[in-house]
Amino acid sequence: MTPDRSRPRATHYDLVVIGAGAGGLVTSGGAAQLGARVLLIEQHRLGGECLWTGCVPSKAVIHAAQLARNGGGQRWAEARANLDQAITTIEPHDSPERFEDFGVEVVIGRASFTGPDAIEIGGQRVTARRFVIATGSDPAIPPINGLGELPFFTNDTIFDLDEQPEHLLIIGGGVIGCELSQSFARLGSLVTLISNSALLPREDPEAVAVVRAQLIADGVTIIENAEVASAGGEPGAIRLTLADGRTAEGSHLLIGTGRAPRITGYGLEAAGVETGKGGIVTDAWLRTSNKRIYAIGDCRDGPRLTHAADQDARTVIQNALFPFRKRKDYSALPAAVFTDPELAQVGLTEPAARALHSDIKVFRQDFDHNDRSVTEADMRGFVKIIVLGKRVLGVTIVGAHAGELLALASFAVSGKLGLSDLANQTFAYPTLAEALRQAAEQPGQAALFSPFMRKLTALFQRLP
Numbered sequence: 001m002t003p004d005r006s007r008p009r010a011t012h013y014d015l016v017v018i019g020a021g022a023g024g025l026v027t028s029g030g031a032a033q034l035g036a037r038v039l040l041i042e043q044h045r046l047g048g049e050c051l052w053t054g055c056v057p058s059k060a061v062i063h064a065a066q067l068a069r070n071g072g073g074q075r076w077a078e079a080r081a082n083l084d085q086a087i088t089t090i091e092p093h094d095s096p097e098r099f100e101d102f103g104v105e106v107v108i109g110r111a112s113f114t115g116p117d118a119i120e121i122g123g124q125r126v127t128a129r130r131f132v133i134a135t136g137s138d139p140a141i142p143p144i145n146g147l148g149e150l151p152f153f154t155n156d157t158i159f160d161l162d163e164q165p166e167h168l169l170i171i172g173g174g175v176i177g178c179e180l181s182q183s184f185a186r187l188g189s190l191v192t193l194i195s196n197s198a199l200l201p202r203e204d205p206e207a208v209a210v211v212r213a214q215l216i217a218d219g220v221t222i223i224e225n226a227e228v229a230s231a232g233g234e235p236g237a238i239r240l241t242l243a244d245g246r247t248a249e250g251s252h253l254l255i256g257t258g259r260a261p262r263i264t265g266y267g268l269e270a271a272g273v274e275t276g277k278g279g280i281v282t283d284a285w286l287r288t289s290n291k292r293i294y295a296i297g298d299c300r301d302g303p304r305l306t307h308a309a310d311q312d313a314r315t316v317i318q319n320a321l322f323p324f325r326k327r328k329d330y331s332a333l334p335a336a337v338f339t340d341p342e343l344a345q346v347g348l349t350e351p352a353a354r355a356l357h358s359d360i361k362v363f364r365q366d367f368d369h370n371d372r373s374v375t376e377a378d379m380r381g382f383v384k385i386i387v388l389g390k391r392v393l394g395v396t397i398v399g400a401h402a403g404e405l406l407a408l409a410s411f412a413v414s415g416k417l418g419l420s421d422l423a424n425q426t427f428a429y430p431t432l433a434e435a436l437r438q439a440a441e442q443p444g445q446a447a448l449f450s451p452f453m454r455k456l457t458a459l460f461q462r463l464p
Helices: 022-033 048-052 055-069 076-094 096-102 175-186 205-217 306-321 350-356 371-375 402-413 419-424 434-440 442-448 451-460
Strands: 012-018 038-042 105-108 112-115 118-121 124-133 137-139 167-171 190-194 220-223 228-234 237-242 247-250 252-255 259-261 293-295 335-337 342-347 361-366 382-388 391-399
Touching: 012 022, 012 306, 022 038, 022 048, 022 096, 022 124, 022 306, 048 055, 048 076, 055 076, 055 175, 076 096, 096 105, 124 306, 167 175, 167 237, 167 247, 175 190, 175 205, 175 220, 175 335, 190 247, 205 220, 205 342, 205 382, 205 391, 237 252, 293 306, 335 402, 342 402, 350 382, 350 391, 361 434, 361 442, 371 434, 382 402, 382 419, 382 434, 391 402, 391 434, 402 419, 402 434, 419 434, 419 442, 434 442
Parallel strands: 012 038, 012 124, 038 105, 124 293, 167 190, 167 252, 190 220
Antiparallel strands: 112 118, 118 124, 137 259, 228 237, 237 247, 335 342, 342 391, 361 382, 382 391
């Protein structure tokens, strides 16, 4: 029999978690398995944006689009079936039943703080030793004249499309815009991508150039550094007018201008929780201005990535339950753009590093010198390692499977591996990962194969 999840069974808990996305699930499940009495509150369905409208469906569509490019005959109908199957397969991992098996009490409803140490949920007042806010984010909608009178999609709704867009207009040249513009183009739609900046403005420009070239090759019309002044037309015939007078017309419109923290309607003022433009303000231990309340994931001011929320959760479990505290640290947080080719980054990009340090060194290895890339006839992209002294500040990879290749680089940026460790590591041959070693060994080779070493070698050869 399905338990009653409309209201809590108790009035006090060790930990109350508000929001059951990636961060909330990891926090509640981990804390309960450690023995804490945990209440998890979710107003919609467990799994959050990542499972239902973000990472999982978008990657399923990207896969279908790759099949279409390779002649698999995929269109939107097949892509939609693919994403539905992916969600169905993964959803049990995030189900209420699974977390109840961990010992978490799950309530479906909306929680609101009524004071610094209490919430109201299902008509009941609940207190706790600690609270964790993990309410996630919503699509950020730009203030464009006329936009409110037109139907448009966001990444929260685009995957519910019933029909293939004839011509998809996309506003936003970030991760959402780049990934979905390529996917829909490969699935057979005309696509126009409009960005108010250069594409992927936070990424390495040389790496972005590789991605941009492929988007254009896939048929995406890209308009960069252009503001959309107004939107007009009607359903099926949408017209965007740019600030310089140019227009773009299409059948469907997707807004991909990022995410905004979901922080209204939770009574944060009553709890004394400070918020800012970027979300809930937290300290080095992810505590809010109310020290019994923590905030993690997209709702707090900081990086909005699923694995960042996961990292936050593991930090907060320690900080909320135990007296020994752990500081948040995003310096080696990896990130990947799942276009084809993929663009992956950990640590500082080359431009960011040069803005901070005058004496960095950059070691680059292109994939056209990688034997695996040559055998697979995909030599796009490169590996770039940014170094200050002996410290690896950042690694940029653009190319096939770049996100998978980033794992070892993350150890280097976190300080667990040095440049020489990467250079001396033996990789299986032939693999794409060898490019990482080849980039790392460049400074050592320059010193090793020097005139001095040649003289030294010749001297030793005179020995019996």
